[in-house]
Amino acid sequence: MALDAMSEVSPRISDEALLVLYANGDPDAARSLMVRLTPRVMAQAFRMLNDRAEAEDITQEAMLRLWKIAPEWRQGEAMVTTWLYRVVGNMCVDRLRRRRGSPLDEAPEIADEAPSVADRMQSKTRIDALQQALGTLPERQRQAVVLRHIExxxxxxxxxxxxxxxxxVESLTARGKRALKTALSGRSEELGFSDD
Amino acid sequence: MTDHEKSRVSPALEAKDVADAALEQLFEAAQKNAPLPSGDLMARILADAAAEQAKNQAQEAPRRAAPSPVLGLRAALGGWAGLSGLAGAVALGLMIGIFPPDGLTSYTDLVLGSGSTGLSDYLPGLEGVSIDG
Structure with a gap:
């Protein structure tokens, strides 16, 4: 089933209500939560790690923690998405600290909105450049910039x-943006900004 | 001021604006092209969800089937209302035992007699029998 079609499931029920339904044994609640939350988790993990396989591992693990905590979920304390972003952020920071110094680049499978070949190539070049520049930021700056400016x-x-x-947060994002501009300086022409 | 003069006067400012605009475009491109989770990943996540749900349900079932003794007693007494009624009655009985009202003493004297009551009052045939042997 296409992701767009699956995301139509239960559009008006809150994430928290779906989690309670899941904990009570509703088999459809898991699918609805997965369709809603997995793309966001995956995007955050990939932007942080720049590695598709690792991002998928983190996504699966974060969702597993959500399933496990469902029966003890304390309603009204935190949003499910906030909890998930925190879990994913912490897991990504841990991984980055463990592998510090080993560069890993892999092109992601990206959502295709049917642009022209030239546009797609330029878009990919820009995204790759941003991803590389993000990789130069300290973990916490990177996390803040991803959550603020991409998520x-x-x-x-x-x-x-x-x-x-x-x-x-304001300080981290401001410093992060300055560092990104520095990392990207000199690439305007390559990224197609010279004519903008 | 002509455009030419402007570009001569504030090149640093212009470069900063261009860099800000370029960065915003990069963020926008990243937002539009979020990496999608693969079908395989979605299947694994659903399988995890089903397994955890089954585990939770299995743990919940015995708890539902065998409520605790306290819960059972409470239910047998008619819930919280029955339990509080019983507690009230016990407290009242205790109070009457410790501080009996005057009217209650004369009533018991009337029914049971004011003198002491011994075994021989109920079993007169045993009057001469010595318990000590």
Missing amino acids: GLQNPEIAEIMEISTEA
């Missing part, structure tokens, strides 16, 4: 995920 979360939610203050 599109607001600073207070990022603060909750990373268990730091909103001001610290």
Whole structure:
């Protein structure tokens, strides 16, 4: 089944309600949660790790932790997505610390919105460049930039995920953006920005 | 000020603006091209979910089937209402035993007599029998 079609399942039920249904034995709740949450988990893990196989491992492990915690889930305390982003972020930071110094690059299988071949190539070049530049940031800066500028979360939610203050998030993202610009400087022409 | 003059006056500012705009475009490209989870990964996640759900249900079943003795007693007494009624009655009985009201003493004297009651009152044939042997 296509991911888009699967994501139509239970659009009005909250993630938390679905988790309670899952814990109570509803077989469809797991599928709905998986369709909603897995792409976000996978995207965050890939942006952090720049390695598809590792990102998939982290995604499966994070979702497994969600299934395990479902019976003890304390309702109203945290959003399911916040909890998941925190778990994934911590797991990715752990992996990055373990493999520090060993560069790994692998092109991801990306969502195809049927652009022209030239556009697709330029898009891929840009995404690869961003991914490489992200790889030069310290783990926490990278996590904050990914959550803020690629996942599109607001600073207070990022603060909750990373268990730091909103001001610290602002500082991390600002420093992260400056570092990205430095890492990308000199590549404007290659990335097609010289005519913009 | 002409465009030519502007570009001469603030090249650093212009370069910064271009870098900001370029970075925003890179973020946008990354948002639109999120890496998709493979079908195989989705299948593994669903299998994990089913296995965990089955495990949870198996653990829940005995707990539902055999409630604790306290819960069983409470249910037998009619729930919390029955339990609180019983506790109230016990407390009242204890109070009456310790501090009996005056009227209650005269009533027991009337029914049971004010003197002491011995075994011979009930079994007069045993009056001469010595228990000590």
